Amino acid sequence: MKKGLIVTVILVWAVFVWPAPTVCFANEVVGADTDEKLLGDESDGSRAIFIHLIPMYPENEDGKKGFKITSDDEVLLPFSTRWTCEACHSYAAISKGWHFNAVDSNVAPGRLGQPWILVDASIGTQIPLSYRPWPQTFKPEQVGLTLRQFTKLFGRHTPGSGAGELESRDPDEFTRELISGKLEINCLACHNADPAQDQGEYAIQIARENFRWAAAASCEFACVNGSAIDMPDTYDPFMPMPLDDPKKVPPSVRYRENTFDQDNWVFFDITRKVANERCYFCHSDLDVGSNGPERWAADEDMHLMAGLRCVDCHRNGVEHNIIRGYEGEEFISANPLATTSSCEGCHTTGRLGAPLLKHSHAGMPPVHFDKLSCTACHSGPWPREKTGLTKTSRAHSLGIAGINKSPEVLPHILYPVFAKQSNGKITPYKMFWPAFWGTVKEGKVTPINLEVVRETIGIILAKQKLPRSGDWRILTTEHIAEALDSLQKKIEGKAVYISGGKLYKKDDKGKLVTAEHDAAKPYLWPIAHNVRPAAQSLGIRRCEDCHATDAPFFFGAVAVDSPIAEERATSKEMIEFQESNRFYTWAFAFSFVFRPWLKIVALSCCGILAGVLLLYALRALACIVELLTGRG
């Protein structure tokens, strides 16, 4: 009886009391990972700059936090932004930010943005890639790019993380990943206030596969030599052994003199107020050719000229969920300032000194606000008779030494194209015509692995000269037909070529035919900057800036870009991108010829009506006076 009681007590204790501390402990651990705010995650309210005199930590061979870097270390390792900054800033939270979360399929893609454009002029390819599920883009793996290859190609114009921090799914690349390391978030890319921060160097390190060293190489107090790409698969960067080939230099870092203080702490010149130039490294664009001026002759965005910075509108908290600033972002963004940080957000409330909308736009019927985005009149260049070419940092590697500066270099991005966006408003866009070799299965076009394309049709297309300018290799329909025949033998499904808005394929009789297809449609993304002031906005001169029978806004030519000779001279009309009736638009524009007459006639009629009213009002008054005075 007594034994039974003891056993019962023990069982009760085991079931109800003992697990309690275990659960509590488990909760604490979870809390430490997710909820606990680190020193730098939450502001204490001070607007002063926190001085970042801190110890630097590398990543060790296990991918964890290494020992503090000191000037006396035998093998100097590059500091890891993750392990150095994570002492005070939640790296996990930051890595969910817009600049780093493209690979996260759970993130809402929002409005269409600029994709990564993979270009290979030798095989007539310029194709939009993105890990975000934007329509008309393809996942990099669809063209045969691994995470690592993608990072090597495009990591140059990223602040790290994203694809560069994911573990490769390709076993062959696993050893290379151990050598090159991961491309961590490069906090310094944006937050380093030192003028010697060099993103061009960062890009060079990425091209050398020095992912682990890239952030350190970009900063002002470190210098990186060597190249991970040259290292054999057996190379261990944590215990480097001398190499057989003296020409091959292993990646290594040196820290400049006086980098470390007496405690081996290092000063990082960190700022919350990111300079515009930091943004510009990835977000510059250039107007190409005779249409546009050189940089020195071009004006900047008027908000910047007024003294604002990019980050005054494009704000974020510790989670780095930066505001993109487009209309409707508030419906998908968790950023509480998304509503008030659009054009309308400031210009209806006067925030940041913005001129109020209700006091401006004299003479412009309010219907324009329903049919046009703010950028239609205020952003990018004025509409032109024919679209021009533009270059962007990310598409053309701007800001990196040794790039091809030729105006014709691929990809060919056309602008401004005034097209209707998903909310029904006409917006200025940049666009390019996708060109790639693909296969059709059940009506869906998917690109063929680029390596397969190069191997199969490289020789056929090599008959044509590849221009030094970086322009297309001019192809003919005969080349396309021959290349499709060759590809057909290597792939399943129907081989096709997409270019210039058309799908090229062989029909049942073996004849090359063209067809319309969604995959051939141009890829467009909206232009937001540079914003022009009211005095330079579209329509400032007169309504006929847009409402004329030959106004480029509606009737301008959008060039069709293609490597195929027959297509290169063709163009489409802007109205085709606006889903509007051409005759109606023309007729409406034509009616503006009579607008001055309408005003004259209407005002004259008003004058007559007012005259009649006045005359008879005076008569009535006379009658009343006569009646009241008894003389009537």
Added chain:
Amino acid sequence: MADDMNNMFRMISIISFVATILVIGICCVAFPCCKECRWGPLAILRRIIRVFTMLLLEQKLSPVGALRKLVYLLALLCFLVLAITSFYPVLVLKEPIHGYWLILHATFAPVFAICLAVLAVMWAGNCRFNKSDWPWLKRILERVTLTKRAGEEFSNECFGLGQKITFWLIVVLALPLILSIISSMFVLFGTHWQELLLDIHRYTALVFAIVAILHIYLMIRAKMGE
């Protein structure tokens, strides 16, 4: 916000038009224009044909009279087109006037404005108010001023009091109606004022349309009574 305003205007418009039609209907039944009016199908058809014959130019009309009628008929046509192109999209399609509706509207608007101006000049004399329009007012004035005159009644009036009131209302309302939309075409008013002008235009148009309908009804009624 804009949608709320549009919905409010739509509701007000519907209520106003329905009320106007009801008033006219009640008036037709309660105060028939002719003695011993019949309501059989044939009688109604006869009246409809009569209304259509009113559109024709009578032979007895002088050239000026014919011109006046032609202008009136043109104004009537323009009014119909303008009313349909403006209210049909708003009331039925539930969308603001745009597209071909707008082109038609803007095409007929200046013609209507000219017709109004011409009619104002031609009809103003006939539509002057006089003492016979308000005998009760005359009596009050006579008592106030202690004067009494006899044998001064106007007897050659071709317009009733209702027609005169609606005529002058049309002339008065035409001014804000035209000026509100024309002034918005000049680079004078910003967005806030543009919205206000548009509201003035559409609400004035609503009142104008109701007054015009009443005017047309009274005209028909007067002609039928002759």
